Structure formats: C-alpha cells, structure tokens
Amino acid sequence: MPTPLDAIRTDTTIDSYKVGNLLFDPGYRETRIRIASILSNDRIFDKSLRPHLNHRQLLHLSLRIFKRLLELRDAHGWSDLEFTLACRLQDESLPTSLHDAAFVPVIASQGTQEQQAYWLPRCKRYEVIGCYAQTELAHGSNVQELETAARFDVTSGEFVISSPRLESTKWWIGGLGVVANHAIVQAVLYLPLPSNPLEYKSYGPHLFIVPVRSLGTHEPLPGITIGDIGPKAYGGFGMVDNGYVQFREVRIPRENMLMRHAQVTLTGEYVRPAHDKLSFGSMVALRAGIPVNLGWSLARAVTIALRYCIHRRQFAATPGGPEQPVITYASVKHRLYPLLASSYAYIIAGRELWAMYQKMLEEVVQRGNVESLAEMHSLSIALKVKSSTDCAKGLEEARKCMGGHGYSHMGGIGPLFANATASQTYEGLS
Amino acid sequence: MPTPLDAIRTDTTIDSYKVGNLLFDPGYRETRIRIASILSNDRIFDKSLRPHLNHRQLLHLSLRIFKRLLELRDAHGWSDLEFTLACRLQDESLPTSLHDAAFVPVIASQGTQEQQAYWLPRCKRYEVIGCYAQTELAHGSNVQELETAARFDVTSGEFVISSPRLESTKWWIGGLGVVANHAIVQAVLYLPLPSNPLEYKSYGPHLFIVPVRSLGTHEPLPGITIGDIGPKAYGGFGMVDNGYVQFREVRIPRENMLMRHAQVTLTGEYVRPAHDKLSFGSMVALRAGIPVNLGWSLARAVTIALRYCIHRRQFAATPGGPEQPVITYASVKHRLYPLLASSYAYIIAGRELWAMYQKMLEEVVQRGNVESLAEMHSLSIALKVKSSTDCAKGLEEARKCMGGHGYSHMGGIGPLFANATASQTYEGLS
Numbered sequence: 001m002p003t004p005l006d007a008i009r010t011d012t013t014i015d016s017y018k019v020g021n022l023l024f025d026p027g028y029r030e031t032r033i034r035i036a037s038i039l040s041n042d043r044i045f046d047k048s049l050r051p052h053l054n055h056r057q058l059l060h061l062s063l064r065i066f067k068r069l070l071e072l073r074d075a076h077g078w079s080d081l082e083f084t085l086a087c088r089l090q091d092e093s094l095p096t097s098l099h100d101a102a103f104v105p106v107i108a109s110q111g112t113q114e115q116q117a118y119w120l121p122r123c124k125r126y127e128v129i130g131c132y133a134q135t136e137l138a139h140g141s142n143v144q145e146l147e148t149a150a151r152f153d154v155t156s157g158e159f160v161i162s163s164p165r166l167e168s169t170k171w172w173i174g175g176l177g178v179v180a181n182h183a184i185v186q187a188v189l190y191l192p193l194p195s196n197p198l199e200y201k202s203y204g205p206h207l208f209i210v211p212v213r214s215l216g217t218h219e220p221l222p223g224i225t226i227g228d229i230g231p232k233a234y235g236g237f238g239m240v241d242n243g244y245v246q247f248r249e250v251r252i253p254r255e256n257m258l259m260r261h262a263q264v265t266l267t268g269e270y271v272r273p274a275h276d277k278l279s280f281g282s283m284v285a286l287r288a289g290i291p292v293n294l295g296w297s298l299a300r301a302v303t304i305a306l307r308y309c310i311h312r313r314q315f316a317a318t319p320g321g322p323e324q325p326v327i328t329y330a331s332v333k334h335r336l337y338p339l340l341a342s343s344y345a346y347i348i349a350g351r352e353l354w355a356m357y358q359k360m361l362e363e364v365v366q367r368g369n370v371e372s373l374a375e376m377h378s379l380s381i382a383l384k385v386k387s388s389t390d391c392a393k394g395l396e397e398a399r400k401c402m403g404g405h406g407y408s409h410m411g412g413i414g415p416l417f418a419n420a421t422a423s424q425t426y427e428g429l430s
Numbered sequence: 431m432p433t434p435l436d437a438i439r440t441d442t443t444i445d446s447y448k449v450g451n452l453l454f455d456p457g458y459r460e461t462r463i464r465i466a467s468i469l470s471n472d473r474i475f476d477k478s479l480r481p482h483l484n485h486r487q488l489l490h491l492s493l494r495i496f497k498r499l500l501e502l503r504d505a506h507g508w509s510d511l512e513f514t515l516a517c518r519l520q521d522e523s524l525p526t527s528l529h530d531a532a533f534v535p536v537i538a539s540q541g542t543q544e545q546q547a548y549w550l551p552r553c554k555r556y557e558v559i560g561c562y563a564q565t566e567l568a569h570g571s572n573v574q575e576l577e578t579a580a581r582f583d584v585t586s587g588e589f590v591i592s593s594p595r596l597e598s599t600k601w602w603i604g605g606l607g608v609v610a611n612h613a614i615v616q617a618v619l620y621l622p623l624p625s626n627p628l629e630y631k632s633y634g635p636h637l638f639i640v641p642v643r644s645l646g647t648h649e650p651l652p653g654i655t656i657g658d659i660g661p662k663a664y665g666g667f668g669m670v671d672n673g674y675v676q677f678r679e680v681r682i683p684r685e686n687m688l689m690r691h692a693q694v695t696l697t698g699e700y701v702r703p704a705h706d707k708l709s710f711g712s713m714v715a716l717r718a719g720i721p722v723n724l725g726w727s728l729a730r731a732v733t734i735a736l737r738y739c740i741h742r743r744q745f746a747a748t749p750g751g752p753e754q755p756v757i758t759y760a761s762v763k764h765r766l767y768p769l770l771a772s773s774y775a776y777i778i779a780g781r782e783l784w785a786m787y788q789k790m791l792e793e794v795v796q797r798g799n800v801e802s803l804a805e806m807h808s809l810s811i812a813l814k815v816k817s818s819t820d821c822a823k824g825l826e827e828a829r830k831c832m833g834g835h836g837y838s839h840m841g842g843i844g845p846l847f848a849n850a851t852a853s854q855t856y857e858g859l860s
Contacts (some may be wrong), residue, residue, distance in 0.1 A: 052485060054483055054488065232839055232844075233838065320564055349832075404570055418663075
C-alpha cells in the first residue's frame with residue numbers, strides 16, 4: 001500500500017534530480033552513496049547508540065570512530081575529499097575536525113615553505129594532531145586584547161609562552177580537551193628593546209605552534225595545564241573535546257612562529273609583513289563555511305518535519321470523518337514551507353560564499369592581492385549572523401511542528417538545533 | 431575588594447526584600463533556606479554531578495534522590511508543603527512529580543469518597559505510585575479520538591482495557607517509564623447495549639485506575655507492555671522516566687473507574703454526571719501551573735545572565751582604556767532588562783491564575799458550580815501559550831547574551847531552556 005509520502009512524491013512535476021544538481025557538486029551524490037554504504041556495514045557508526053551516552057562516553061566513541069575512519073581510508077584508498085565526506089557523514093564535529101578545518105589550513109596559509117614541509121606531512125599522518133587556540137576565558141571577540149604572551153628570549157633563541165592570569169586561559173578550543181598534541185596559539189608577540197634588552201615591546205597577536213602533549217605518552221608537557229571544558233548546552237557538540245590550556249613559561253623554538261608574513265630574526269628583530277592584512281587568522285575561513293552548513297542542517301530538519309506532518313493526522317474536518325494530515329493545516333504549511341525555501345537559499349548562497357572565499361585565499365596567498373579581503377570579511381560576517389539567527393530559529397520551529405514527538409531526542413531535530421545554535425556565538429556573536 | 435556585583439547591589443534604592451514579598455508567600459523564603467541547608471549537606475543533591483550522566487544514569491540518580499527525600503521528610507517531620515518544596519529544589523521533574531501533580535489530584539477530584547479513602551493513604555505512603563496516562567502515540571490534543579478502550583464485561587463486573595493498535599500506545603507518560611505501579615488511564619468507555627449485550631456503545635473518554643506493575647516484584651503485570659521512551663531533546667526532563675504502555679485485554683475491577691461524577695452500575699448502566707463539564711481531567715490543572723513556573727525559570731536565567739554581564743568586560747571605550755562591562759552595552763541592556771520585566775509579569779500573573787484555579791476547583795468539587803470553568807479553560811490556555819512562547823524565546827536570548835560561556839552546559843541557562851521549551855508542546859501546542 002502506498003504511504004501518504006509515496007503519494008506526495010509521485011504527484012509532483014518537480015524533478016528532484018535536477019534540484020539535487022543545483023545543490024550538489026557533480027558526482028557528489030554517487031560518492032556519498034558509495035561511502036555511506038561502506039559505513040553502514042560497521043556498527044560503530046550506528047547513530048542510534050549516541051543518545052544514550054554521556055559526554056565522556058561520546059568522546060570515547062568519537063575517538064574510536066575516527067580511528068576506524070582512518071583504517072577505512074587506508075583500506076579503500078580514499079582521497080582527501082572522500083575522507084572528509086566520510087567524516088561529515090558522522091553528523092557531528094569530531095575531535096579532529098578543527099585539525100582539518102583550522103590547524104592544517106592555517107599552517108598552509110601562514111607557514112613558510114620550510115614550515116609546511118615539516119608540519120603538513122606529519123599532520124596528514126595524524127602524528128601531529130592540532131587545534132587552533134585563539135579564544136581566551138576572558139577574551140572572545142576582542143582579539144587585540146588577548147593576554148597570552150610569547151616573549152622572545154634572544155639568549156636561547158626561543159619563545160616563552162605564558163598565561164599571565166586565570167582569565168588568559170585558552171578556552172573552548174575544539175580538539176584540545178583530550179586529543180591534540182599541538183596547538184596553534186594566538187599570542188601577543190613581545191620582543192626586547194634594542195636599547196634595553198630587559199624591556200619588551202608588544203607587536204600584537206601572532207601565531208605559534210606549541211606542542212602541548214607528549215608524542216610518546218600523550219601526557220601534558222611541562223608547564224602545560226590542560227583539559228576538557230565539559231558538556232555543552234543541549235548536549236551540542238557532544239563528540240568534540242572542547243578544551244582549555246594554560247601555559248607556565250613554556251619554551252618553543254623560534255621556528256615554531258608561523259613566519260610566512262611577519263618574521264622574528266635570530267637576533268630578535270621584527271620583519272613586518274608586506275601587508276598588515278596578510279596575517280589574518282582562520283576566523284574568516286571558519287565563518288565562510290557556516291551558512292552552507294546551516295542551510296543543510298535546516299534542510300534536514302524541514303525534511304524530517306514535512307515527512308512527519310504528511311503522515312501525522314489530527315482532528316477530523318467533518319464530524320465522524322477521517323482525521324486530517326497535519327500538513328493540510330494552514331498554520332503548519334505557513335510555518336514549514338518558508339523554512340524549506342530558506343534552507344535552499346542558505347545552501348546556494350553559502351556555496352557561493354565558500355567559492356568566493358577560496359578564490360580570495362588563492363589571490364592572497366599566491367599573489368599577495370588583498371583587494372577582496374574587506375568585502376569577504378563583511379560578507380562572511382553578514383551571512384554568518386543572518387544564517388545562524390534564521391536557521392536556529394527555523395530549526396526550533398520545525399521541531400515544534402512535530403508536537404510532542406519533536407521533543408523526543410529521537411525525533412532528530414533536537415540534536416541539529418543543539419549544534420546549530422552554537423553558531424550564533426562562535427566566530428563572533430550574532 | 432567589592433566585586434562589580436557588590437557595587438550594583440549597594441547602589442540601588444530598590445528594597446529587594448519588598449520585591450520578594452510581592453513574589454513569595456509569607457514565610458516561604460525562611461522555609462526554603464531551612465530546607466536548602468538540610469539538602470546541601472547531602473552529596474546526592476549536588477547538581478554539578480548531573481551534566482556528566484546519561485539518561486539511564488540520571489534516572490538512577492533521580493530515584494536515589496527521591497528515596498533520600500522521603501527519608502528526610504520522615505526524619506524532619508516535613509509537612510506536605512515542605513516536602514513539595516524539597517522536591518522543587520531539585521530543579522528537575524522527578525519520576526514521582528506526576529504522581530503528586532496529576533495522579534493524586536485527579537483521584538481527589540474525580541474519585542468517590544470510598545475511592546479516595548482507599549487510594550489516597552496508599553499514595554501518600556508511595557506504596558501506590560501513579561502516573562496520568564492520557565496522550566497516545568497518535569493522539570495528543572484530540573482527546574475525543576483516543577483509541578484506548580475500556581469495555582465493561584457485565585458477567586465478571588470488570589472493565590477490559592485494551593490498545594487496539596500500535597498508534598493507541600500511551601506515550602510520553604511521566605513516571606510510567608520505570609517507576610509507576612499504577613496509571614490513571616483515559617480510555618473510551620464501552621457499555622453493552624441492553625437490547626443486544628454483544629454490541630457495545632461508546633460513551634467517550636473516562637478515567638480508570640489500572641495497576642501496571644506488580645507491587646511485589648515491580649514486574650509488568652500480565653497483558654502490559656511498558657517502558658521508558660528514552661532521552662528527550664536537549665537533554666530536557668532527563669530525570670523523568672517518560673514512558674509508554676500498551677494494554678492487551680487487561681482486566682480491572684469496576685471499582686477502578688473514577689466515579690465521582692459519571693458512573694457505571696453493576697449491571698452495566700451508565701449514570702450521567704450532573705453536569706458534563708464536571709469530569710474535566712487534570713489538563714487544566716497542569717496548564718494553570720505553567721506560567722508561574724516559566725516565569726521563575728526566566729527569572730533565574732536573566733539573573734544568571736545579568737550577573738555574568740556585570741562582571742564580563744569586553745572592548746575599551748577609548749583606545750588603551752579599560753574594557754567595559756558588557757552590561758553597559760545598549761544591545762545587551764535592551765535584550766536583558768525587558769526579559770527581567772517579563773519574568774516578574776509571568777510570576778505575578780501565574781500566581782494569580784493558580785489562585786483562580788484553586789478557587790474554581792473548590793467551587794466545582796464542593797458545590798458543583800461550573801460557572802467559571804469556561805473562563806478558566808480559555809485563560810489557562812491563553813496564558814500557557816503566551817508564557818511558554820515568550821519564556822522559551824527569552825531563555826535562549828539570555829543564554830546568548832553570555833556568548834560562548836552561555837553555550838557551556840555549566841553556564842546554567844541551557845538546562846532551563848531544555849525543560850521550558852517542552853511547555854510549548856505539552857498540554858496543547860502553543
């Protein structure tokens with residue numbers, strides 16, 4: 001017997017394949033089906049387990065998942081793209097997500113040729129697992145006021161990284177809680193005055209690669225206090241080890257400052273970058289990826305809610321008559337259909353934004369052309385604020401359209417909102 | 431050194447004690463302090479444990495908590511009011527919350543003198559632990575279409591309770607998942623036709639007390655399929671065992687129909703209530719309690735957010751100057767202050783509504799006067815819809831005012847929203 005959903009799927013003039021072509025890269029669907037079928041043979045990827053685990057258990061699971069993904073990558077000879085897709089199919093950020101989304105890209109764009117040659121192969125083997133440590137307990141948006149200090153010791157040729165106060169603790173750093181053995185640390189560079197080497201001058205925030213855990217034992221290195229910041233609101237980002245770290249006079253070699261643009265010489269002199277804007281961090285990259293992800297999150301939620309409301313019946317139109325599918329109610333239609341349209345809009349606009357970002361990055365990194373940086377900066381902020389506000393609101397709305405069943409964790413929209421609402425605060429408050 | 435909060439607390443002409451008198455019953459504060467100090471000596475009530483537990487672990491904890499509360503009640507000779515307060519101080523619904531909020535009150539208002547005399551003392555000793563089973567998997571709001579049937583068997587003088595389809599499964603029933611041994615079941619009453627005892631006539635939904643688990647072994651009784659429906663969205667109501675139950679020809683004595691108003695005689699005749707409206711369920715009572723609870727929830731969230739924003743500093747007003755407390759930002763003030771006002775409004779309006787409900791209940795139960803029922807019905811719905819929509823939105827807003835720290839579970843507002851947003855769907859969709 002055809003279900004109400006079958007009937008609606010048949011009775012349409014819209015070619016869903018064509019719509020898919022608008023939303024997906026060519027070949028994406030086929031690759032996705034192939035990889036999903038490999039994952040679905042493995043019980044470790046079974047998402048129905050997750051709602052029953054606490055934060056610690058989820059972290060254990062996510063590490064096991066990641067290990068298994070690496071094994072599958074090697075067994076099937078997956079490309080980087082295929083591996084990324086396999087990770088995305090987990091529907092949750094993993095402890096290594098920021099390694100791939102921020103640590104590696106920042107080295108690739110801010111590191112010298114030598115630094116890239118040294119670090120990137122190690123990163124690819126996940127021998128070095130990194131995170132991106134910018135935010136501090138008392139400093140989120142105001143990067144200029146970061147307190148973590150990197151003082152250059154001319155005698156030893158080392159940087160000394162330190163957290164002057166409790167408030168300087170790096171906080172919220174994805175991947176740092178239990179997994180990362182290295183961190184890219186945003187710290188204020190201090191160089192000795194040539195006139196008086198006992199006095200230091202600030203040169204503002206710069207990026208440093210700081211080893212935080214032993215490659216042998218995975219224990220925190222001397223001077224490092226480190227840990228997981230615990231569960232997040234609504235159980236969001238439950239499979240990521242957002243962490244904190246404090247530095248007590250931690251020494252790193254001069255070579256660990258990312259020096260593609262600004263440099264510090266052996267004698268402690270500062271070499272300015274060709275252009276101030278060249279050393280922009282990973283924030284713009286992370287922001288540029290937000291709208292398309294939120295669009296997909298909303299699209300999934302609306303799909304769940306629409307399917308539910310097509311099946312669900314409630315109240316008869318005429319006394320004694322059959323109950324009506326909830327989707328026929330004007331109040332339900334008027335809530336869900338515009339949300340469906342929004343999800344398409346954010347997916348399409350988000351893809352466009354990401355393409356613009358890639359193009360800009362190429363211009364900046366390859367040709368030192370920073371012309372489009374200002375536009376990209378404001379565009380990524382505007383779309384980030386608008387998409388995160390609309391999508392979080394839309395997700396809750398779609399969930400509520402499912403009545404009590406939407407409030408079950410198993411309804412499926414709750415976890416989407418739990419993750420999506422975080423985007424209203426991270427990478428700048430919406 | 432005085433903190434920024436101390437300064438703000440001193441520099442005011444508002445007498446907080448007077449404000450308290452507006453919001454609290456006389457003597458409430460003192461009782462609360464006394465009971466809280468008893469609870470704070472007991473590690474089992476430590477709320478910092480909870481974020482680290484999964485649903486199953488939370489249920490175990492909540493049962494241990496409830497057992498301990500009963501011990502303390504007996505040790506300290508607490509009154510019903512003091513015991514209720516001790517339960518409320520847990521900040522979460524417990525598996526027994528619906529026993530106290532619905533099971534007992536429904537017996538008290540819908541049961542005959544004999545039924546009350548039989549059941550209420552057992553309830554008070556928590557020998558009988560009950561729940562209120564109205565909602566079905568496929569029927570929430572549309573109570574008239576409930577499918578659970580109570581067929582009267584004249585031969586044995588018993589009702590036969592059955593769930594005709596999967597969709598008739600009672601669902602979402604607080605306390606039923608693991609704890610309750612009895613349920614008040616909303617079921618459609620069927621009585622045999624006098625002309626043809628093999629045919630049955632429907633008399634619409636009525637209330638029946640159905641034993642569901644053995645008092646000896648706590649195992650489900652024959653014909654009963656029962657269990658917990660699992661985790662809820664956002665980890666909300668994590669300490670309640672919302673459950674499901676299916677009945678396969680479960681027989682209960684005729685005396686288990688609540689017969690204060692409508693009755694079924696030994697010979698299977700129906701005796702109409704004096705007034706149709708007299709047998710209204712517990713829905714209005716549950717609804718009438720919502721606005722005041724949500725008002726307090728919002729008040730707590732705004733208090734957390736205000737305290738945070740008074741301490742939190744960000745960006746300097748002048749270059750090189752000190753960073754400014756976030757509360758001085760117009761965008762923050764304009765979000766938080768109106769929410770504070772809303773919370774007061776809902777607490778005061780909610781208290782008023784509850785007092786009206788109590789008065790109406792007395793009129794209905796003692797004097798059979800149903801005059802104010804219609805007004806109470808519509809007023810409780812209107813305030814429920816408005817308060818649940820505003821407060822859920824306000825809670826998310828307050829959480830977001832705390833930036834990244836609001837997204838930590840430990841920020842404290844997340845759990846409040848997780849519970850409050852449920853009120854947008856339960857007891858009727860907002």
